[in-house]
Amino acid sequence: MDSRFRGNDDSRESLRGNDDSRESSLSRARRSSRVLACAGTTPPRRQRGVALIIAVLIVALATMLAASVSFKGYLDQRRSANTFAMDQGYEVALGGEAWAADSLRRDKQQSSKTDDFTEEWATPIPPIPIEGGQFEGQLEDMQGRFNLNSLVMVQGGSAQAAKLAVDPKAVERFQRLLELLELEPKWATLIADWIDSDLQPEFPDGAEDPTYTGLNPPYRTANMPITRASELLAIAGFGLDRYRKLEPFVTALPIGTTINLCTAPVELLDALVAGRRQFTLARENTAETRKQRCFPNKQDYESGLSASEKQELVQGKVIDQTSSYFRSTIWVTIGTTQFTLYSLLYRSGNNGLVRPILRSHGTP
Numbered sequence: 001m002d003s004r005f006r007g008n009d010d011s012r013e014s015l016r017g018n019d020d021s022r023e024s025s026l027s028r029a030r031r032s033s034r035v036l037a038c039a040g041t042t043p044p045r046r047q048r049g050v051a052l053i054i055a056v057l058i059v060a061l062a063t064m065l066a067a068s069v070s071f072k073g074y075l076d077q078r079r080s081a082n083t084f085a086m087d088q089g090y091e092v093a094l095g096g097e098a099w100a101a102d103s104l105r106r107d108k109q110q111s112s113k114t115d116d117f118t119e120e121w122a123t124p125i126p127p128i129p130i131e132g133g134q135f136e137g138q139l140e141d142m143q144g145r146f147n148l149n150s151l152v153m154v155q156g157g158s159a160q161a162a163k164l165a166v167d168p169k170a171v172e173r174f175q176r177l178l179e180l181l182e183l184e185p186k187w188a189t190l191i192a193d194w195i196d197s198d199l200q201p202e203f204p205d206g207a208e209d210p211t212y213t214g215l216n217p218p219y220r221t222a223n224m225p226i227t228r229a230s231e232l233l234a235i236a237g238f239g240l241d242r243y244r245k246l247e248p249f250v251t252a253l254p255i256g257t258t259i260n261l262c263t264a265p266v267e268l269l270d271a272l273v274a275g276r277r278q279f280t281l282a283r284e285n286t287a288e289t290r291k292q293r294c295f296p297n298k299q300d301y302e303s304g305l306s307a308s309e310k311q312e313l314v315q316g317k318v319i320d321q322t323s324s325y326f327r328s329t330i331w332v333t334i335g336t337t338q339f340t341l342y343s344l345l346y347r348s349g350n351n352g353l354v355r356p357i358l359r360s361h362g363t364p
Contacts, residue, residue, distance in 0.1 A: 089339030143261030
């Protein structure tokens with residue numbers, strides 16, 4: 001064969017071989033891309049599951065965040081509203097206190113001989129509407145109670161050298177009151193020891209520092225006049241139940257303050273004299289008579305006393321029929337907030353001016 005034709009055949013074979021090579025390379029490339037695609041791609045169903053879980057988590061976190069922000073905002077709003085209502089309630093209560101003080105001043109100008117339940121101050125303040133709520137109040141004669149500080153008497157000349165010694169007669173009167181209230185008489189001596197200046201316990205039921213320093217936690221006796229009747233709760237073993245039973249009958253006033261016969265409870269009237277049950281047996285009659293006048297007035301009470309009893313109670317300035325110390329209680333309600341103000345008011349005997357000497361919130 002001619003060499004020219006043989007050369008053309010070789011060229012064609014070469015071209016045909018090149019085409020086969022390219023097709024093989026393309027096939028291998030396609031197969032490789034398919035393998036890679038299959039290896040690196042998650043099935044569509046699994047992708048949708050992951051996306052759903054992420055969406056649920058985002059919604060849950062957003063809900064928790066929104067609830068937390070909303071709750072904290074509500075608490076802040078309520079806290080601010082309560083603080084504002086308490087401040088407003090205090091100012092309203094001060095106005096009620098001023099009202100009570102003015103009532104006592106007018107009473108002194110109109111009737112200075114007695115202080116009894118027929119007078120204006122003894123009428124409670126009815127509920128009076130205010131913006132967003134109301135307030136009401138009442139006045140109590142604190143000299144119609146037994147003064148715990150009268151269990152001691154001042155001994156000594158100057159104020160620096162003065163000492164507080166137990167008054168045996170006052171202790172006996174208080175013991176009789178405790179018996180009428182069905183409480184143990186021993187508490188009279190224990191309370192007297194809490195107030196007196198010395199460190200020697202009274203016989204047989206007294207208690208001084210050694211008793212209280214052995215408690216947990218330890219503390220010491222006051223050895224001075226008390227300022228609130230609630231201080232009785234500090235007496236070792238006294239307890240809340242006894243305090244609640246005794247509290248309506250006792251107070252904490254300056255030493256030497258007299259008892260107003262016109263407003264004293266019948267238990268106290270009988271406790272002043274040994275063996276007497278005149279007023280406790282005629283409780284209802286006493287209450288009815290007091291709606292009309294001072295009963296018993298000083299003259300009525302003295303008529304039933306012996307010479308020694310008159311010396312103790314009258315000449316000893318234990319009883320009277322007027323008062324200088326009153327407690328006003330004002331209740332203020334604004335929305336859902338309630339505020340109570342207790343004020344111990346002192347009324348001067350000369351000009352009738354009234355001033356607060358002690359205030360407390362929530363508890364007297």
